[in-house]
Amino acid sequence: MNGQKLGKLAGELKRRHVFRVAVVYAAVAFVVVQVADIAFPALGMPDWTLALVIVLAALGFPIALVLAWAYDLTPEGVRRSEPPPTAGDWQQIQDVLSAALELPSGERPAFVARASAGKPELRREVQSLLDAHARPGVLDRPAAELAAPLVRPASDSFPARGRTIGRYHILEKLGSGGMGVVYKARDLRLERIVALKFLPPHLSADERAKERFLVEAQAAAALDHPNICTIHEIGETDDGHLFLAMPFYGGETLKRRLAQGALPPEQAIDIAIQVAQGLARAHDRGIVHRDIKPANLVVTGEGIVKIVDFGVAKLADVSLTNPGMTPGTVAYMSPEQARGDEVDGRTDLWSLGVVLYEMLSGERPFRGVHDGVLLHTIQTSEPQPITALRPGIATALEQVVDRALAKDREERYPTARDLVQALEAVRNPETERLPAPEPAPAPSASTVSAPSLDSGETSSGGVLPEGERRQATIVASTLAGYDALVESLVPEEVERIVIKVRAEAAEVAARHGGALNHFAGEEMVLLFGIPTTHEDDGIRATRAALELHARVRALSEEIEGENCPELRLHTGVDMGRVVAHAQPSENGQHTYRIAGSAAQIAVRLASQAGTD
Incomplete structure (x- = not known):
């Protein structure tokens, strides 16, 4: 029995390269001592320094063996070689990693331990990927470092409440995002409330980018349509920061409305029709929005949809390396955008299809743990049928969404007007099938005035x-x-x-x-x-x-x-x-x-x- 234990221990020592570390360490220590024995006297160093080197070399020997046992170190200081993971291993690693990233960070270690029980290689690979996910890498750092000197000074110089810029008196900050900061302001000349959007400093500082922006903004300003946000003025502050003056709408963004859940089908159809009508006008003028998403759609108090950020999104030339990009932006990209191909109006129709899917189901059709996975999903995966998430959606409406989300742009609606016609065809039969309102309860004298018999008044x-x-x-x-x-x-x-x-x-x-x-x-x-x-x-x-x-x-x-x-x-x-x-x-x-x-x-x- 003792012989078996010793044999097992010797095998483990060999597997962990402890013997190899011992031999290499002894050889290196011997060489160091010999060099010290020759060099120290020549340098006039006292005899005790040589004795110190010998003692340190002796004390380091067991430490090296313990480290070799604990960390499986080779003499070169790298982990022992293992066969590379197979395709099946990578699939298992990806499955465990994706599931772990869906959990709160505190629950991930226990989950990985359970999922990789008996498979230390799997656990080690997943844990290393989780560690890499948690810290900024070399690809993340340069963007933030390069953007910092540009963004910080501009954010400091952005207007504060009470400041007057030209004819505009700043009232309050409305919000901010990757494309700048938006303020509510009063137009002192025309006595009206407006929204001022100050563009990022990297756009204001680059003369070529500034020229391109002005051309795009002027084109957007020429789009006279009820569903496109009007641009009152393209201005520039004394310190060279570009801004847009736009109407202030007292409604809310579609993003905020969707935070409360899916919309009634008739309301979702109405919003999609209005957006498509606005896009039709823009496409007629050769302008592709390229950033249609709920945050860029404002619904006024009267139910009128306004498309915002025309020209700005096109100037941004969204790419995978753009600083500040989030899955909320990538989620509405078309496959051709994700590939970096040239885009046309059908790209906007894809994005509108994603928005319509979200309005009807309450969820986005494509999701991923990070931008790379999401972009891959957009190009290769099909979304879950809307009716699986929300039974009762009309088949004709689901077919409209499916065609808008066709991977091949040639299979989508050719123009925004074609999409409008398809949605109108769905809405009219849908309206006819809407149930009649339930009879109102008997009115009381305290809540309803008596109807006028001669006017046909009801309440x-x-x-x-x-x-x-x-x-x-x-x-x-x-x-x-x-x-x-x-x-x-x-x-x-x-x-x-x-x-x-x-x-x-x-x-x-x-x-x-x-x-x-x-x-x-x-x-x-x-x-x-x-x-x-x-x-x-x-x-x-x-x-x-x-x-x-x-x-x-x-x-x-x-x-x-x-x-x-x-x-x-x-x-x-x-x-x-x-x-x-x-x-x-x-x-x-x-x-x-x-x-x-x-x-x-x-x-x-x-x-x-x-x-x-």
Whole structure:
């Protein structure tokens, strides 16, 4: 038995290269002592120094053997050679690694130990990869180091609350991201609230990049469409930082809305149609957005979708080495973008397909533990069917999403207009199949006024905060001559006239059984059918629009002697089924966030209408 134990111990010592370490160490120690015996006397060093070298060499011998046993060290100081992992081993390593990365960091060691029980090589490989994942590597460090001197000075020089830049007075910071910082500001000349986006310093410092940005931004500014964010001005601060002045929309980004979960199918379709319509206009002008994602889609209080960051995303030339890139950006890339190929409008349609998938299912179609895995997944994997995540989605709608997400761009919709037509074809039958609203509970005298027998008036006691489907008529008007008004009069006079126009709009809306739902600068929206519905809401809305036009003409004639330019209205009216969400306003009354095509069509009609 003792012989077997000794044999087993000798085998283990040999496997761990302890014998080899002992021989090499003894040889090296002997050479060191011999050299010291010759050199030290010649250098005049005392005799005890040679004795010290001999003692240290002797003490180091057992230490070397212990280290060889504990760490399997070879004499060259590297780990003993092992056969390289096979394809099957790598697959197992990847499976365990992916599962471990899904867990909190504190739970990973125990999971890896269980998953690799009896397989020390597997455990060692997975643990080394986890360690590498946890620390910044050589590829991560240069980007941060190179960007730091550029980004930090600009962030320090970005405007703070209360600062005035040109004609803009900074009110508050709205947010920041990889493409810059956005502030809410007041335009002191035109007396309106705007959003100012300051671009990163590396774009402002590079003259060639600045020139390209200006060309792209000017092209984006020429895109006159209700679903594309308007660019008021391309400006530059005294210290050379570029910025964009844009309208301030009082809504929210689609990203924020999706944080609460998936959207109703009809709302998701409506948003996708609006985005596709905006993209159609951009593609007609030869502009590809290249960064369509929920964070770049703003939904206003009236349910109008605005595409933002035109030109900026194209200038950025997104690549795998771009600093600041996150999976949230990569997740919406098309396969051709992921490969670095040339892109066209169909790239935007892929990204919109990803957004539509997320709106319907509440999840992104492609996911990965890091950007590299995600890019590989986008190019090689098919997403899970939407109906598996959300049963009840119409087959026709699922087919539209599948075609938008075709890996080969030739198999996608040729143009954004083709996608709009496909979604409209889904929406119309879907609308017909929508269940009728449940009868409202019996009204009480405390919540509902008695209906007017001669007007056909009905009411449900208001719209619930979580939203309610209603038939409504939308009147959208734009005040022509507003910019000239601001330019020709002092701010106090402009404010006085705007207050008069607002009061006229509110009075006219109320007189015809509607309400002034939105008024900002030159834009106003009148709402009929919410919260109180009349059988003749369409007629009431039309009469209100005509009366409002007449009142604005009269007001313009009244103030002509004050060097005021002529004021007229552009108006669009549309009726349809909408989803209304009640929102308290500053004066305690309710306004409503509207989702549905009626508001969108009314705004578009107003943009195309002439004045009277």
